[in-house]
Amino acid sequence: MRKRYAIFGAGNYGNHALWYLSAERTVCFVDNDVSKIGNRYHGKLVVSLDEYKEYYRDAVMVIACEKYEEIALQLKKEGIKVSYIFERDRPWGNLIPWTKNGNLKAVNENTWRAHDIGLVGIYSEYSYGAEITYFALYSFLKKQGYRVLMIQHPMDSPHIPAGIPRLFNENPYDPQDLSALIDKRENMTDVNLYAETFILGSDQMWNCEISKLFNEIGLLYFIRDEKKKVAYSTSFGTEEWDGSLEDEIKYSQFLKRFDRISVRENSGIAICKKWGIDTEVNIDPVFLCDFKVYWDMANSSEKKNKGVYLASYVLYDTSEKTGLLTHIKEHLKWSEEKIAGIDAYKEGYYSVSSIEEWLCLIAESSFVFTDSFHGACMAIIFKKPFVIMRSSEADKRTTRVQSLLGRLGLSERFVSDVNEMITRNLLQNEIDYQKVHDLIEQDRIKARKWIQTALG
Template identity: 30%
Template sequence: MKIAIMTQPLGKNYGGIMQAWALQQVLKNAGHEPVTIDRQADVKGPAYTAARFGYRALQKVLGKRKAPINIERYLPTILQQTNEFIGQHLKMSEPLNSTAKLKAHFEREQYDAVIVGSDQTWRPCYSPNIDNFFLDFLQGSDIKRIAYASSFGVEEWEYTKEQTQRCAALAKQFYAISVRENSGVDLCRDYFGVEATHVVDPTLLLERSSYEALYKNKEIHERQGVCTYILDQANWKNQVVETVKRELNEVQYYNQPKASLSEFSSSNLGDYNMPSIDEWIKGFADAKFVITDSFHGTVFSILFNKPFISLINPSRGASRFYSLADRLGLSERLFSKFDEFAVKELLSVEFHYPDISHKLMGLRRESERFLAGALIY
């Protein structure tokens, strides 16, 4: 089958890239032809562009922004290595920055099915156009509609009344719906009036060896110690890191840009450059311990059998952490604040991976059955 995949724009986030790659791999292994749709944000008008320039200029004058006002022009360099991975390892559509272009693409390509997911594709504040991620542009088409591990990100309802009405009607046209969090099952039932199945993120459908193959035989410096992958800095998170380093007597290393594109805290453009996907994955493979506030950082810690601590970011979506941890018996590894006693206690307990691996295998099989069943004509 020729299958289109609707997911978030790729390039700036390692987890987003890896879940897109993993889903393509799973579909290819099953004999399908997947294409990830490059749905970019709609083109903004002159008024928006002028307002953004003015806001950034003011932030610069106030000393709250160190990055260039026109940092977008440097994105090809900043994202060079992640975009190279996408170009080499994923089959993508052309960039589509409007509903009209999206509709025309699907009419031209004649896909047999479309899969929405994974990642927070059903979170309105994250998706370029939330109606598109419920396939509003396919009205009148008989293409098979599937949601695989689509995520709302949070437990509370973030849709407006109008969005709820539109998306509920569109959700009822899906052949099969699965979500990444347990809370998503409830949200689909309560607000859309549809049944959904709880499945794992696409990255968890692949074995560890699939990721090792991406960096095998490449010259990547090996590191030892505590690997940190932290997206949002905070003092309490630093306290957790320092406690773990001290208790384990290990050094810290990380595989991410020195400065975030969401904070613009550096005037040095090189600080925003994203390391390669190979380096990012191998960072987890080499670690003795991982500390992360990223959902996919947590996933790769589990895949590589590494003891870890996950630091919860409520604004980015906490339900996905709790949902996965509950199903694997890892809830004690989630922290929402610094608790020195709890950190030390956790470090004193053996990380018993065979139990986790057994549970993960069961979840993986359930998810594979859902996806295979949804794609049968």
């Protein structure tokens, strides 16, 4: 289960901390003011310190008030560990680690400016794929020696960002590498202060419908002309352009401002070529990151799985998928470990696994059934036999799966129904993972060279 937070201070600071940490990961407010205790503040119950100790002790304590030193001393006397101070030192605040000797690890304006690259994306989105792919690219670039600042969409977007990733149990980023939350679209130009080069990451940042949820940051419209702009393995998410003519004109114009572009799918090359833009395919960032990082994350999960089991990770449930999954279970005679899909997000954090648990469930499984692109990616990384099922014949997003599996010689693993799986004998046929990982290594070498050239 993901780490949860209790915010000390049901006031203005606490309100901003709630936005920063995200409401679904915050279990309560704590306050000394007896007039607030027992009431709700922005939907969260305000409790006394004694009530916190009795009912919410497992939640990580974050102090969000101006007189944080006094509160930290009070909590220390009560034997309560303080992990973070929420400081209003920049718009929408900043989460600062509280050291063992009781000092703040300050992150200041000069620290944000000391970066080589601004990595633009959706690293706090409700998606295992989105969060893991941005962390992977960040991790890869850091290992290459670059100083990387993570930048995301503004607070007035339909999908409101959080200050830290929502699905990781432990924030995997250095606090100094997370930019300030930006309040409005028009203020996104502020990020030009922090780097000379900006990279747009992967996932469906050029899917016209999805992009609008994030204020279209994938266009890098807020980056000045003289700054270097690079897109790595970015995706349109569909076989053909799926937006209006007006949006097509806008997107083509903004993409022509980029210095270098690579896309995730073969179909992306065709779309860019139509717009007079040269590009090539590069593998998804999850394959660039050292695979040991994923094993370490999986091993850090408190949820350990013993015995032989089938891991199922299904984003969009259908009767066809249920039927195929039932056939697999009956044939293999294994138990099933179900990983919560997007439907669980509507039910609150209690039903959503952390990314560490997600990785662990896949890593320790004996077979993976999924309809998720990144679910299949992780099965491949952990060398698991798998089947990925298309959502429907009309699904326009299958191009990413087809491109990846085609390059790795695994196209037969993408099925439409039970009959295809049986005909192809996928439950018995073994995958030659030595060959597959050799092909991945070739793609990684190509991607590293491309990035080095693009960054100059």
